[in-house]
Amino acid sequence: MLWRRPWARATLLLTPPLAWFLLLYVAALVVLLITAFWQINPFTTNIERVFSFGNFSQIFSSPAYRNIIGRTVGIAAAVTVTDAVVAFPFAYFMARIAAPRTRTILFVAILLPLWASYLAKVYSWLLIFTKGGVLSSILNVHLIYSNWAVFTVFCYLWLPFMIIPVYAALERIPPSQIEASQDLGARTWRTTRLVLFPLALPGIVAGSIFTFSLTLGDYITPLLVGGTSSTFIGNIIYSNIGVANNVPFAAAMAMIPIVIMAAYLLGARALGAFEAV
Amino acid sequence: MRRTSGRRSARPTRRSITMAVGLATLSVLAACSSGGSSSAGGGATANSATQNGGGAVAGQTVPTAGLPVLPKVGKGEGQLNLIAWEGYLDPKWVKPFEQQTGCQVNAKYAGSSDEMVSLMKNGGGGQYDMVSSSGDADLRILYAGDAHPVNIKLIPAWKDFFPAFQSPAFNTINGVHYGVSLQWGPNVLMYNTKDFKTAPTSWDVIYNSTYKGEVTVPDNPIQIADAAVYLKKHQPSLGITDPYELTQPQFQAAVKLLAGQKPLIEKYWSLASQEIFDFKNGNAVLGAGWPYQVSALKAANFPIGTTIPGEGATGWADTWMLAAKAPHPNCSYRWMQYISTPKVQAQQAVTYGETPDNKLACPIMNQLAAGSCAEYHANAPQSYFDAISLWKTPLATCDNGQNNCVPYAQWVSAWNTQVK
Numbered sequence: 001m002l003w004r005r006p007w008a009r010a011t012l013l014l015t016p017p018l019a020w021f022l023l024l025y026v027a028a029l030v031v032l033l034i035t036a037f038w039q040i041n042p043f044t045t046n047i048e049r050v051f052s053f054g055n056f057s058q059i060f061s062s063p064a065y066r067n068i069i070g071r072t073v074g075i076a077a078a079v080t081v082t083d084a085v086v087a088f089p090f091a092y093f094m095a096r097i098a099a100p101r102t103r104t105i106l107f108v109a110i111l112l113p114l115w116a117s118y119l120a121k122v123y124s125w126l127l128i129f130t131k132g133g134v135l136s137s138i139l140n141v142h143l144i145y146s147n148w149a150v151f152t153v154f155c156y157l158w159l160p161f162m163i164i165p166v167y168a169a170l171e172r173i174p175p176s177q178i179e180a181s182q183d184l185g186a187r188t189w190r191t192t193r194l195v196l197f198p199l200a201l202p203g204i205v206a207g208s209i210f211t212f213s214l215t216l217g218d219y220i221t222p223l224l225v226g227g228t229s230s231t232f233i234g235n236i237i238y239s240n241i242g243v244a245n246n247v248p249f250a251a252a253m254a255m256i257p258i259v260i261m262a263a264y265l266l267g268a269r270a271l272g273a274f275e276a277v
Numbered sequence: 278m279r280r281t282s283g284r285r286s287a288r289p290t291r292r293s294i295t296m297a298v299g300l301a302t303l304s305v306l307a308a309c310s311s312g313g314s315s316s317a318g319g320g321a322t323a324n325s326a327t328q329n330g331g332g333a334v335a336g337q338t339v340p341t342a343g344l345p346v347l348p349k350v351g352k353g354e355g356q357l358n359l360i361a362w363e364g365y366l367d368p369k370w371v372k373p374f375e376q377q378t379g380c381q382v383n384a385k386y387a388g389s390s391d392e393m394v395s396l397m398k399n400g401g402g403g404q405y406d407m408v409s410s411s412g413d414a415d416l417r418i419l420y421a422g423d424a425h426p427v428n429i430k431l432i433p434a435w436k437d438f439f440p441a442f443q444s445p446a447f448n449t450i451n452g453v454h455y456g457v458s459l460q461w462g463p464n465v466l467m468y469n470t471k472d473f474k475t476a477p478t479s480w481d482v483i484y485n486s487t488y489k490g491e492v493t494v495p496d497n498p499i500q501i502a503d504a505a506v507y508l509k510k511h512q513p514s515l516g517i518t519d520p521y522e523l524t525q526p527q528f529q530a531a532v533k534l535l536a537g538q539k540p541l542i543e544k545y546w547s548l549a550s551q552e553i554f555d556f557k558n559g560n561a562v563l564g565a566g567w568p569y570q571v572s573a574l575k576a577a578n579f580p581i582g583t584t585i586p587g588e589g590a591t592g593w594a595d596t597w598m599l600a601a602k603a604p605h606p607n608c609s610y611r612w613m614q615y616i617s618t619p620k621v622q623a624q625q626a627v628t629y630g631e632t633p634d635n636k637l638a639c640p641i642m643n644q645l646a647a648g649s650c651a652e653y654h655a656n657a658p659q660s661y662f663d664a665i666s667l668w669k670t671p672l673a674t675c676d677n678g679q680n681n682c683v684p685y686a687q688w689v690s691a692w693n694t695q696v697k
Binding site for chain 1: 391394417421496498539542543544545547551554558559560673684685686687688689690692693694695697
């Protein structure tokens with residue numbers, strides 16, 4: 001019988017997802033990579049399949065594009081650090097302190113916003129930020145259409161994706177290790193720093209993959225709550241694919257977050273993030 | 278089989294449940310992010326695979342110009358495949374058309390000009406008959422050879438069109454029509470009447486610092502043309518004749534004007550709803566926008582004023598363009614005949630806040646919604662049209678026969694790197 005043979009079963013199980021992955025994902029990436037080295041003809045706006053580094057030299061020689069890359073990476077990094085700092089105590093409370101019932105409630109509270117539309121959440125923030133909204137009328141803080149607004153919304157949007165892996169990592173730590181640390185005389189802070197944190201680090205790094213990459217690739221939040229200087233890499237890609245039809249330039253721009261993420265994932269693997277989930 | 282089911286029968290522990298929840302979240306996320314990247318890659322594939330240089334040269338001729346036009350409208354094919362802006366195929370006017378002609382309308386809605394251009398690639402692929410494209414995409418479709426010449430004599434209502442829309446530069450090249458104009462609208466100056474007792478007479482108000490932090494303009498490289506319209510009047514030494522055909526010095530002057538405008542801008546709006554939101558909430562008190570936003574704000578009893586200042590304005594115009602490989606030409610002509618008639622023009626104008634191209638539509642608009650004809654300027658004098666420069670794709674080739682105009686790809690990069 002076919003299913004008695006492990007290789008046959010593995011083939012059956014893996015063929016559809018592998019085909020999907022190779023055909024739709026890897027092949028698309030390869031085409032993207034190739035397209036990035038093409039140009040468009042300025043007269044016909046047709047794509048000319050001639051190899052050149054023109055798009056990349058345009059990106060790196062322009063201070064404006066360098067600024068945009070720096071802004072995108074900078075905000076993505078800031079969002080990641082902020083979410084990690086907020087998520088750690090929250091996840092710790094859920095994993096080690098909360099009663100099962102409280103834990104369930106907290107879980108629902110984290111996961112429930114994921115059911116709401118991304119756009120609905122961003123627009124809600126717009127109402128909070130706007131002139132006459134909660135922030136400006138009560139606290140007299142004017143955040144609307146600024147990079148601070150973009151940062152705040154991203155921190156909010158991606159927080160659950162940080163909490164969950166950190167929670168999973170913290171929950172896995174055997175209580176005996178913490179007890180051992182305390183028995184050996186370490187106070188709370190020392191135990192957290194030298195026992196909990198290193199053991200939870202793979203979870204934090206796993207969460208950071210999400211917060212970082214999701215921020216890196218987003219262009220809708222900057223579009224909706226960002227100001228006049230909130231252009232992200234994604235916005236550049238979007239505006240070049242439109243009527244301009246400069247697909248090669250958009251492809252070149254799209255390579256940048258891919259390269260950044262590849263480097264990030266290599267670093268994350270070194271920190272053991274892939275064993276965490 | 279039995280082995281696996283035996284293994285599964287163990288009751289899941291709490292940990293495995295939480296892990297499962299975590300994993301589910303992660304896999305959803307992974308799906309989201311990979312979906313994003315693969316669609317970007319897919320887009321690149323679709324464009325590059327179907328788009329072929331084909332030895333097209335800078336001389337710019339429409340490859341399909343020589344194709345024979347339909348001599349007379351024959352029996353309908355029973356089907357009509359249309360690419361349209363969302364809502365352009367309202368049952369209000371599509372149903373009667375289907376009943377009259379027996380042509381079943383199959384709608385494909387496009388979300389952007391680019392999507393329309395992509396769908397029309399290869400002459401509509403022998404699948405699509407027509408597209409309701411806008412002026413910023415029209416010339417790309419034409420010069421790619423994806424549109425078919427149209428025998429305008431077969432469209433009786435065409436003679437009732439305002440002259441500006443009978444043979445406009447965005448759908449008629451060297452006297453050859455590639456479709457029939459549909460509707461249009463100007464990009465007007467909007468202002469809060471609480472702050473402005475009288476209408477501003479110049480676009481100057483959005484370029485000088487009096488209203489710093491209270492101005493909103495579209496987040497669109499085509500804004501460079503708006504700046505060019507302003508400069509045409511205020512810096513005649515630049516010699517701007519057509520705001521969509523700018524030489525390098527003219528282009529740089531327009532970009533410089535917009536870069537100087539940036540500190541005054543509260544928000545570059547991308548969606549009509551954003552601009553409505555910003556006016557309503559006081560984030561902006563003046564800016565450039567469409568009659569649609571004006572109507573929406575008026576309907577909400579907001580004190581909004583609108584004007585076309587002395588320099589004139591830009592505008593957009595849509596065309597039903599015939600695909601080079603339209604499989605149902607007879608039904609396509611019947612559609613062009615039908616959509617040009619005053620009644621259908623009026624219906625669409627009132628429904629979407631556009632201006633009809635047929636000058637006989639005015640009284641019908643007033644029947645549908647009192648005062649709508651004047652509100653959308655469907656009865657405006659010729660001088661009104663003369664003040665509007667309608668969108669067309671900026672190309673490197675200028676009307677003067679030279680190739681020294683700045684193409685749209687550079688408009689985009691200048692908008693992203695020099696203005697914003």
